[in-house]
Amino acid sequence: MAEITRDDVAHLARLAHIDMTDDELARMAGELAVIVESIKTVSEVAGDDVPATSHPIPLSNVFREDVVGETLSNEEALLNAPDNADGRFKVPAILDGE
Amino acid sequence: MTELIHLSADALAQQLAAKQVSAVEATQAYLDRIDAVDGAVNAYLHVNTEEALLVAAEVDQARADGDTLHPLAGVPIAVKDLIVTKGQPTTAGSRILEGWQSPYDATVVQKLRAARMPILGKTNLDEFAMGSSTEHSAYGPTRNPWDLDRIPGGSGGGSAAAVAAFEAPLALGTDTGGAIRQPGAVPGTVGVKPTYGGVSRYGAIAMASSLDQIGPVSRTVLDSALLHEVIGGHDPRDSTSLTDPVGALVEAARLGQVEGMRIGVIKELQGEGYQAGVLTRFHESLELLRSAGAEIVEVSCPNFRYALEAYYLIMPSEASSNLAKYDGVRFGLRVVPEGAATIERVMGATRAAGFGDEVKRRIILGTYALSAGYYDAYYGSAQKVRTLIQRDFAAAFEQADVLISPTAPTTAFKLGEKLDDPLAMYLNDVATIPANMAGVPGLSLPGGLADEDGLPVGIQLLAPAREDARLYRVGAVLESLLEDSWGGPLLAQAPAVPQITGRNR
Numbered sequence: 069m070a071e072i073t074r075d076d077v078a079h080l081a082r083l084a085h086i087d088m089t090d091d092e093l094a095r096m097a098g099e100l101a102v103i104v105e106s107i108k109t110v111s112e113v114a115g116d117d118v119p120a121t122s123h124p125i126p127l128s129n130v131f132r133e134d135v136v137g138e139t140l141s142n143e144e145a146l147l148n149a150p151d152n153a154d155g156r157f158k159v160p161a162i163l164d165g166e
Numbered sequence: 167m168t169e170l171i172h173l174s175a176d177a178l179a180q181q182l183a184a185k186q187v188s189a190v191e192a193t194q195a196y197l198d199r200i201d202a203v204d205g206a207v208n209a210y211l212h213v214n215t216e217e218a219l220l221v222a223a224e225v226d227q228a229r230a231d232g233d234t235l236h237p238l239a240g241v242p243i244a245v246k247d248l249i250v251t252k253g254q255p256t257t258a259g260s261r262i263l264e265g266w267q268s269p270y271d272a273t274v275v276q277k278l279r280a281a282r283m284p285i286l287g288k289t290n291l292d293e294f295a296m297g298s299s300t301e302h303s304a305y306g307p308t309r310n311p312w313d314l315d316r317i318p319g320g321s322g323g324g325s326a327a328a329v330a331a332f333e334a335p336l337a338l339g340t341d342t343g344g345a346i347r348q349p350g351a352v353p354g355t356v357g358v359k360p361t362y363g364g365v366s367r368y369g370a371i372a373m374a375s376s377l378d379q380i381g382p383v384s385r386t387v388l389d390s391a392l393l394h395e396v397i398g399g400h401d402p403r404d405s406t407s408l409t410d411p412v413g414a415l416v417e418a419a420r421l422g423q424v425e426g427m428r429i430g431v432i433k434e435l436q437g438e439g440y441q442a443g444v445l446t447r448f449h450e451s452l453e454l455l456r457s458a459g460a461e462i463v464e465v466s467c468p469n470f471r472y473a474l475e476a477y478y479l480i481m482p483s484e485a486s487s488n489l490a491k492y493d494g495v496r497f498g499l500r501v502v503p504e505g506a507a508t509i510e511r512v513m514g515a516t517r518a519a520g521f522g523d524e525v526k527r528r529i530i531l532g533t534y535a536l537s538a539g540y541y542d543a544y545y546g547s548a549q550k551v552r553t554l555i556q557r558d559f560a561a562a563f564e565q566a567d568v569l570i571s572p573t574a575p576t577t578a579f580k581l582g583e584k585l586d587d588p589l590a591m592y593l594n595d596v597a598t599i600p601a602n603m604a605g606v607p608g609l610s611l612p613g614g615l616a617d618e619d620g621l622p623v624g625i626q627l628l629a630p631a632r633e634d635a636r637l638y639r640v641g642a643v644l645e646s647l648l649e650d651s652w653g654g655p656l657l658a659q660a661p662a663v664p665q666i667t668g669r670n671r
Contacts, residue, residue, distance in 0.1 A: 076534075082514075084490075085517055086514060086518050087515055092526075096530060102589060103588060103589060107475040107479055110476055113547065113550070114547060114554055120550050124377075124606075124631075140270070147269055148496070148497035148498065151500070157496050159495055160509055161509065163508065164508050
């Protein structure tokens with residue numbers, strides 16, 4: 069397995085939308101290196117003949133009747149919104165630029 | 167009112183039914199206790215005084231009117247602040263949800279309301295349930311009532327400490343890698359992780375969806391069974407909810423029987439890394455069960471040693487996906503940075519300010535494990551290990567009706583001791599994680615005090631999926647034998663909690 073570098077963490081932080089300071093990136097790279105080192109043997113345990121388990125007790129085709137159930141009202145949905153206008157969530161510019 | 171708060175939930179329910187005490191008196195006694203000691207313990211993030219007293223008064227009125235009531239009507243309860251409640255804030259122990267009010271109730275909360283149990287408030291936890299000590303709460307750590315300088319376990323340390331410090335007779339917890347059972351063990355309480363899907367997760371803020379499970383926290387095995395029957399059962403709003411009936415858990419706890427049962431000691435969950443005092447108490451419990459007619463057998467689960475590693479890939483992977491929704495758009499904190507504030511920059515600034523270090527660590531780890539090129543080696547491999555752990559359980563349950571181990575390798579450690587060493591912190595969950603990986607139910611009950619530090623030791627029982635009743639059947643016997651040997655409940659030996667008030671909620 070590849071080492072985790074500070075640049076790797078910076079890339080992961082961008083993917084995860086978490087701003088990090090230089091100090092945080094350096095610290096996180098060190099901590100993650102130790103954790104990744106300790107968990108990398110996982111890939112050596114099971115062979116190709118072992119199927120993956122995604123869910124402890126598999127259920128299939130969980131459906132409900134196609135009828136309208138309880139929903140939140142517009143007011144309830146916006147109750148915790150940081151900002152709203154005209155019954156919708158309001159956010160800053162989606163695109164960068166003037 | 168000291169006697170009142172020391173009653174078990176079952177005993178309190180009986181006194182309520184016999185009108186020897188009113189629900190308002192009981193609820194007020196707990197609110198007074200919270201007022202007196204929670205400044206020291208910090209088990210609660212929010213105290214729900216008005217609503218709790220209102221519900222209690224309604225119960226008293228209904229009882230006076232001769233209405234038919236649920237057996238636990240009027241018995242107060244605390245709710246882990248990872249479970250959403252209408253009319254009270256839910257923070258998940260995070261700054262990112264500070265002040266957030268859920269527009270709906272979790273299914274388990276609806277069930278508490280239907281049973282008319284007054285909700286005392288919301289209990290402290292590691293942020294988004296990520297931790298084993300509650301030190302990762304954004305609102306300060308909870309302290310262990312046995313020693314205020316020590317951790318109460320985690321993530322559900324608030325629920326466990328509240329019950330141990332007699333600030334609630336019952337509480338709800340959530341268990342992803344042991345967060346009900348391990349905090350049950352260290353402050354000397356009972357905690358149960360039901361079979362995955364046995365209790366609805368609707369309204370439990372998700373950490374790792376394939377591992378998370380809501381369950382009861384209490385001071386006795388019977389009390390957990392009583393609460394488990396209230397919250398269990400199928401819920402169409404949770405697509406992973408099992409359609410099986412809850413089962414006769416209370417009856418199993420009341421009967422309590424181990425004669426002729428095969429109890430399997432898991433070879434891999436003892437020995438190296440386990441504190442001597444923990445193992446001494448563990449072996450005493452085995453002797454007691456043997457004396458009661460159980461057959462003690464040894465089982466081997468060789469793949470359990472990979473469980474922790476696989477868990478620390480699956481859990482962060484699922485958590486990093488589940489926590490993507492905290493982006494400052496629809497709810498929760500929004501931080502607008504200086505300059506050209508695009509939504510993308512708002513997200514980055516919001517999540518930087520709103521999440522604590524452990525949450526960031528797990529999101530980054532999960533993002534790494536799921537990224538292109540690593541997915542098969544990490545997440546894919548961890549899911550295969552999950553299959554191997556399930557096979558180990560299946561083989562062990564061929565030889566034994568229930569399995570037994572210490573709940574945690576050590577007693578409560580000191581606050582701050584493992585904060586800078588994430589790996590050492592993760593090792594606390596080594597005995598509890600396999601159950602989450604396989605979806606099987608587990609129960610932790612107090613097994614006595616370790617000789618070297620006088621702190622509680624937890625004994626864990628595990629049963630096959632959908633056989634939760636076996637935990638109560640065996641747990642009740644062991645509890646009764648142990649209490650006979652101690653001359654009363656273990657919590658009666660706990661030192662008095664210093665009365666420190668002065669925190670306003």
